[in-house]
Amino acid sequence: MSFDIAVEKRRGDAQVTCRIESGAGIAVLFGPSGAGKTSVLDMVAGLLRPDRGHVRVAGATLFDAAAGVDVPPERRRAGYVFQDARLFPHLSVRANLLYGAGGDSAGLDALAARFEIAHLLDRWPRSLSGGEARRVAIGRALLAKPAFLLLDEPLSSLDRARREEIMRVIEQLRDESGLPILMVTHDQAEAERLGERIVEL
Template identity: 55%
Template sequence: MIFDIDIHLRRGDRDIACRIRSDSGIIALFGPSGVGKTSTLNMIAGLLRPDHGHIAIGAQRLFDSHAGIDIAAARRRCGYVFQEPRLFPHMRVRANLRYGAARPSPDQTYIIQESVLIDLLGIQALLDRWPSSLSGGEAQRVAIGRALLSAPQFLLMDEPISSLDEGRRLEILAMVERLHRLMAIPIVYVSHDLREIDHLGGDIISIE
């Protein structure tokens, strides 16, 4: 089982709950704004603690309230791509990519060479530029590259193309699909747009 997740969190007057059991390499969390999709991602990443439940991805059990397991966010080996690229404005693209890059170790399942990733993302020509000079699609490709160079065990993507135009959206979606196929890295992808999810395939979890 790639994804085995059953979590619950009470925030104010809202209950946020999500249950996933799937062998699909891509999970899409679908639903309107404000229903808890980002909070669910943050619980998987370790940035929010569920009130109860469990989170397991692959062979790694990240959280289990019954067993007293709660792996710190920094040790979950999670690549997180936010809705905004969040690149460091004082660093050129190459430095942004390398920020937090992992050193190879025997237990890293998903790892890719920097040069190979740069080719896959098509960002060779961007390496010496400043983030302020990038288009939205270019910046998001760099953000995805930075997340992948950290050698994550899984990737979380929070509406990463919602601010892009239609052409750039299709370009990034095709790239994500290609990266998943080549690297076999589990992905949880958040969207409120069914067209995006249809392009990616995988299992759809509807949060209401």
């Protein structure tokens, strides 16, 4: 099983409750803004501690309130692609990718070719389009050799052509990487096209 998640967290007046059991492919968290989708990703990544429940990914227990297990975020090996890409503005695209790879350039050229970003390597993040920045952010996450991927609204704020471009990148990841992927969206068409398992919040 890729994801076995049962978490609860009170945030102010809101109670976030989520249960996910998924096999291969992409599990999609679907729902309106403010439903707690990003909070669930943060709990899986270890950035937010659930009040109760458990988080297991590919058989590894990352959090279990009853058993007292809470693996630190840096040891969970999550490849987290945030909604706003979060590239370092003072680093070139190449340096951003190398940061993800821990300074190891092995595999960078192959990944740049695969994601069609080789021509961007010497550019600065501020000069990238939304679609280019998303591809770089996904590439940086993959170069960190993650155990799983978390994608927070990876298609938001993109025009139709860029959305289709990133959709194809995500489909490629789903079909070729073998990584468990948990993705957040508020778009039902995206959820239905990409998700093997859809969980509505």
